[in-house]
Amino acid sequence: MSLAKRKIMSRHEPEEAVEARAEAVVEVRPEELRILEAMLFASSEPINEKDLAARLPEGTNLAGALERLREDYANRGVNLVRIDGKWTFRTATDLSWLLSKETTEKRKLSRAAIETLAIIAYHQPVTRSEIEELRGVSTSAGSVDVLLETGWIRPRGRRKSPGRPVTYGTTADFLSHFGLDQVGDLPGLEELKGSGMFDGRLPPGFSVPMPSDDAALRDDEDPLEPSDLDLGLAPRAEPASGD
Amino acid sequence: MSLAKRKIMSRHEPEEAVEARAEAVVEVRPEELRILEAMLFASSEPINEKDLAARLPEGTNLAGALERLREDYANRGVNLVRIDGKWTFRTATDLSWLLSKETTEKRKLSRAAIETLAIIAYHQPVTRSEIEELRGVSTSAGSVDVLLETGWIRPRGRRKSPGRPVTYGTTADFLSHFGLDQVGDLPGLEELKGSGMFDGRLPPGFSVPMPSDDAALRDDEDPLEPSDLDLGLAPRAEPASGD
């Protein structure tokens, strides 16, 4: 039952109904919620809905149960979130002050690398020369290497254009690190569309303005060749079949 | 607030009070509970009360907050538990089955096991030393163990001979796996020759037995003793030293 519903009901129902409902909520917690809680709590990795459904009784409304759980935990110290289409519990963002003491400081990315990551994220699939054009500098090799090392980007294919440059995109780790359900949820995408950011490289009439980390290659991409992998070009690439 | 208290209150208070309380519980979750939740969730090990108290606002009733949290989670899929004086979340014990995943995995029998199985199929009832003699190599106990695990062979009795070795035969599962109506349907010498499995250079007098898996013991067999089963001997091996 949603929070909103509960409030409305408590306002319009007689006392007994409220009481009965309160008891139902508190005491007889539906088994599917308990199962979801247990599975999601136990794992540190997000779990996809198929795997969750596999452990639930037949006919359970998974989407409904997840939504109910999400609401249950919305104001707790631990929240249920969806990352890359999968579900996981994470600590509430406003409590970061509490926990950050425990962690060691991660290496900070240079501004060039941050900018390069943003270009890859918002512009994917994108080649190095396109990154360079956007940034107006001709030396982005270092940034790309650093980003490959973080595991947040991956070479995903080769552009069908002279020189067949490698195209880059983001990984599931990227979504997980920034707590995104999908690249479509990147902040400020609308503003970027408004800035004409996506117009530049697209031929007229070609309307794929949104970034996509879909493993499926675009029409203008060829797959990476085995030799690309041998060269260590794609050491961190996710298997194409990974999702 | 404890569960018991909440129930009592909802029974004796006017509707407004119940509503106010319900909202208080749902919406304004005390910060100390959120902090405890987040800390206990994210910590890599159970936390003692001193460390918990260090992160809480001054003057917080830690024992009360922990008790409240313990009750909050008592009927959830995850419980707050105290282990060795420290606090941690654990999957509810009745849901531990969720945390194991059972899969079947296809595995091919080793060459030695197949050979041993073939001898047992054709020559049953047969003892391990007879298998060894037929195979011309000392059969590893492992092959027989693996075959017992497949459910395709069974110990059927003990040979009336010094040492009273266990005799083995095939099971109904064996027939079902290999698509045989009866073990007598296994091809005989002429059929084997005809299908090219023997290349013709066989010594005179060479024969292939007409196999039978009749459950009735033969004249030279004694039944297994109850102790064979009790000792786990039956699924395991011949009692070379057993008697």
Next chain:
Amino acid sequence: MTPEETAFEAEFATDRATDEPALVVDVEGFEGPLNLLLMLARQQKVDLAKISILALADQYLTFIEEARRLRLELAADYLVMAAWLAYLKSRLLLPEQATPEGMTAEDMANALALRLKRLEAIREAAQKLFERPQLDRDVFVRGQPEPIAHIKHPQWTATLYDLLTAYASQRQKTALSHVRMQKRAVWSLGEAREALERLVGAASDWTRIDEYLIAYIVEPSQRATVLASSFASALEMVREGVAEIHQQQPFAPLFMRKRATPQNGNGVAAEAGGAGPTGTTG
């Protein structure tokens, strides 16, 4: 690799208010001339769409001159941009000529403004991205994951063909090369004992064991085992007090005889020791 950024106050900007932020330029070129242009453009404090490209070009060129006066080594990108801007500036200042084959100066200026706008947009996007709560910095996953135990149940597979070929090939192999190892004849201690008891029962005087044994040795190959077992059994019989044994010197013949009629007690002891009564077969 973090670009080593070199900061210096842009001294040329004398016409600007002193409270404006100092320009920070990485001369190694990791940020690039577009970045510099963007910083200069921001100082115009207008919408990038309404920026004066001419003024911007002037500021950029002034900056480059200043940098050269300070003998800063600028990356080539900066110089290329300077040359391009100088060209653009000259085109913008000249009356526009219709050149069907190329872009007009205005197109070029607009294209530059668009590039700046894009760079700014991606900058803002990057900032928003990194303002998001980040894993292991702001938000945390379960610290004590309870691993899902994976219980594998093997499902064994084999085909009838495997079975039959395995059967045929091993039967064939053993049928052709099966050598029945002759069971090695070993004279057991029991056999030796029995023989020796017969020996000492038959003769009460010293008897050479080896002489006696030769009668038993059918095959020369058994000589060693017969000798060893007999000797061991003889020692056992001596220990039990049933017989006596003596030898003149190392490697000399061994002599054995029944012990002189034992006392009652001894006899009982010998029998209790499990030895068969002597002379039963005599």
